[in-house]
Amino acid sequence: MxxxxxxxxxxxxxxxxxxxxxxxxxxxxxxxxxxxxxxxxxxxxxxxxxxxxxxxxxxxxxxxxxxxxxxxxxxxxxxxxxxxxxxxxxxxxxxxxxxxLPTEPAARWETIQWLTFQVAHIGPMLGQFGHFFKFAKGKTDSYGEERYGAEAKRLLGVLDKRLAGRDFLMGEQYTVADVATFPWIRGLQFYEAEAYLDYASFTNVEPWVQRCLARPKxxxxxxxxxxx
Ligand SMILES: N[C@@H](CCC(=O)N[C@@H](CS)C(=O)NCC(=O)O)C(=O)O
Structure with missing residues (x-):
């Protein structure tokens, strides 16, 4: 062993x-x-x-x-x-x-780009937002919630734009970029932050989360x- x-x-x-x-x-x-x-x-x-x-x-x-x-x-x-x-x-x-993970070089690097976008932006910013919005509520002023909330909304906008006309982040192919990203968006439910972030206005995002979760595996x- x-x-x-x-x-x-x-x-x-x-x-x-x-x-x-x-x-x-x-x-x-x-x-x-x-x-x-x-x-x-x-x-x-x-x-x-x-x-x-x-x-x-x-x-x-x-x-x-x-x-x-x-x-x-x-x-x-x-x-x-x-x-x-x-x-x-x-x-x-x-x-x-x-x-x-596509093997064709251009698609592979584009996938790695969106994967990196998740670990560099979506995760850290939504994580900080969740901390201030849910866990630090009442412990600080509203600065953290507002700062990270604004960034979370901006990032949802980037995702929304990317997903327009695409089933997944790379189009038809489901990749590690989707796998890394959709759980963070799904996690907004846990933060009970959908209304605060006006999540419903990012109309391409939730249908994509549902497409990911509809895959049995x-x-x-x-x-x-x-x-x-
Ligand atoms: N960049 C890391 C982030 C890992 C991360 O932040 N994990 C969190 C849970 S979502 C953690 O372990 N937190 C425990 C702690 O901060 O003590 C990755 O993508 O693996």
Missing amino acids: SDLFPSRWPAKHPDRIQVYTFGTPNGRKLTVALEEMELPYEVHIIDILKGDQFDPEYLRINPNGKIPSIVDPNGPGGAPIAFMESAAILQYLGDKSGKL TAAGYEAASKQ
Whole structure:
């Protein structure tokens, strides 16, 4: 068995990709991708509300103390590999499976561009917005909510424009860019922020979220990040 596996979360199926995650938007991406890619995997719940992400055993595979992470016992050259950062992992899994990441160079780079847009903008800005809008309510003045709310709306506008006339971010093809992004938009329900952000006015966005979730493997993967 690979000594990369954190011993606190033993693998029942050490031959499968081990996923360390939690039921948040970032946490759901990998299980959605793994279902769609039909790669065998095993989920370990890292309870970030209880501080599991700071366990030294977990920090060995994710020095940044965040979910998600993976250990693939059968990495490049057949050697085990552990790594963090969902965009890197999604590209790795795309290459490994030959699915959700176009191989034609122009389409591949455009997909990576939208994937990067998610990790650089959608995640950090909507995450900060959710913090100030839901969790810090009454603890600060309205500055944070207004600043990140304005940026969240601007980003929803960028997505809305991109999705006009397209089924998915890359058009007809469902890719890792969709997998990374739609859980964040779905997460606005959890923040109860739809009215504040005037979400309904971004008319191309919710139909796209529904198209993603209508895919049986995506729906299964979306739930899998909260089940051990
Ligand atoms: N850029 C990272 C972001 C990961 C991230 O922010 N994860 C959050 C959950 S959505 C986390 O682990 N938070 C725990 C903490 O901040 O202590 C990725 O895409 O993997």
